[in-house]
Amino acid sequence: MSLQxxxxxxxxxxxxxxxxxxxxxxxxxxxxxxxxxxxxRAYSTxxxxxxxxxxxxxxxxxxxxxxxxxxxxxxxxELEAACCEVVRANGLTNAYLRPIAYRGLGGLSVSxxxxxxxxxxxxxxxxxxxxxxxxxxxxxxxxxSWIRPSSQSTPLMAKASGHYLNAQLIADEARRxxxxxxxxxxxxxxxxxxxxxxxxLVENGVLETPPQSASVLRGVTRDTVMVLARDLGLExxxxxxxxxxxxxADEVFLTGTAAEITPVRQVDGIALxxxxxxxVTCALQSAFFGLFDxxxxxxxxxxxxxxxxxxxxxxxxGRAEPRVCASV
Ligand SMILES: Cc1ncc(COP(=O)(O)O)c(C=O)c1O
Numbered sequence: 001m002s003l004q005x006x007x008x009x010x011x012x013x014x015x016x017x018x019x020x021x022x023x024x025x026x027x028x029x030x031x032x033x034x035x036x037x038x039x040x041r042a043y044s045t046x047x048x049x050x051x052x053x054x055x056x057x058x059x060x061x062x063x064x065x066x067x068x069x070x071x072x073x074x075x076x077x078e079l080e081a082a083c084c085e086v087v088r089a090n091g092l093t094n095a096y097l098r099p100i101a102y103r104g105l106g107g108l109s110v111s112x113x114x115x116x117x118x119x120x121x122x123x124x125x126x127x128x129x130x131x132x133x134x135x136x137x138x139x140x141x142x143x144x145s146w147i148r149p150s151s152q153s154t155p156l157m158a159k160a161s162g163h164y165l166n167a168q169l170i171a172d173e174a175r176r177x178x179x180x181x182x183x184x185x186x187x188x189x190x191x192x193x194x195x196x197x198x199x200x201l202v203e204n205g206v207l208e209t210p211p212q213s214a215s216v217l218r219g220v221t222r223d224t225v226m227v228l229a230r231d232l233g234l235e236x237x238x239x240x241x242x243x244x245x246x247x248x249a250d251e252v253f254l255t256g257t258a259a260e261i262t263p264v265r266q267v268d269g270i271a272l273x274x275x276x277x278x279x280v281t282c283a284l285q286s287a288f289f290g291l292f293d294x295x296x297x298x299x300x301x302x303x304x305x306x307x308x309x310x311x312x313x314x315x316x317x318g319r320a321e322p323r324v325c326a327s328v
Pocket of ligand 1: 039167193194195196197198216217218219220221222255256257258
C-alpha cells in the first residue's frame with residue numbers, strides 16, 4: 001500500500017510540510033537502526049476522532065528510548081499533544097500515526113555518543129494492514145525459517161527500528177511463499193509472535209498468548225484483548241506454547257495496532273477450527289471495534305479525543321471533562 005502524502009508532519013517541535021520532513025543520509029539511525037518508534041491508530045467516533053491508548057503508546061515509546069539510552073527531548077505530555085496536533089492539522093479522522101525518535105547526524109562510529117536525537121510524528125490514512133478481507137475472512141500464515149532473537153541479544157521490550165530487520169525477513173519470506181503473514185518461533189523453538197503482531201490461541205474457550213519471555217513485543221493491542229476478554233468473562237493465560245499447539249487450536253488470531261484483531265485461517269496449510277473467524281475472535285472483534293462506534297463503553301479510559309484547535313476545549317458544565325490533548 002503506497003503512502004498518501006498529508007499536508008504536514010510534526011518534526012522536532014513544529015509542523016513542517018510533508019516534503020520538508022527529511023533525514024540526513026549520514027544519520028546514525030539510518031546506518032545502525034538507532035531509532036525507537038510507535039504505531040498508533042486514531043479512529044472516527046460519534047463524538048469525533050480519538051487516539052486509541054495514546055498514553056500507553058507514548059509510555060512505551062519513552063521506555064524504548066530509555067532502554068536504548070536515547071535521550072528524548074520532549075516530555076510525555078508534549079508528545080501526546082503533538083500526536084493530537086498532527087491528526088488535527090491534517091484533517092484526519094481515521095489515521096495511523098508513526099512517531100519516531102532517531103539518532104541524527106553526528107559521528108559515524110557505532111557508539112552513539114554525541115549524535116543529536118530528532119523526533120518526528122506523521123499521521124497518514126491507512127486501511128487494514130493485512131489486506132481488505134483479512135479482518136473478515138482471516139489470513140493464511142506460515143512459520144518462518146527465521147527465529148525471533150533472544151532478549152539477551154536485542155531487548156525486545158523496546159520497539160526499536162533495528163529489530164525490524166528480523167521482522168522484515170519473517171514478513172517477506174511469508175509473502176514470497178504466498179502467505180498473508182509469518183509467525184516466528186523463539187530461540188527455544190516455542191511460539192513467539194507474528195512479524196508485526198502478537199498471537200493468541202483459543203482452545204476450549206480459553207485464550208492463550210505467549211508471555212513476554214517468549215521474545216514478544218509487549219503489545220498494546222495484546223493488552224487490550226486480554227482486558228476485553230476478561231470483561232467478557234473469558235479466561236486468559238500467558239503461557240509457553242509449543243509450535244504444534246497452534247495447529248490444533250480452535251481459533252488463532254493476530255493482534256496489533258496495524259493488524260487490529262486479524263483471524264488466522266490456516267497455518268502451514270493446516271486449517272484451524274470449524275469456521276474463521278471463530279466465535280471468540282468474533283466476540284473480541286465486536287468488543288474492540290465497538291469502542292469506536294459506541295457499542296462498547298470506554299470503561300478503561302482508552303479513547304483520547306483529538307480535540308478542537310483550542311487547548312481550552314472542554315466539556316459542557318456538569319459532565320466529566322474528557323481528556324483532550326492540548327496543542328504544543
Ligand atoms: C513485532 C511486533 N509485535 C507485536 C506488535 C503489536 O503491538 P501493538 O499492539 O502495540 O501495536 C507489533 C506492532 O507494533 C510488532 O511490531
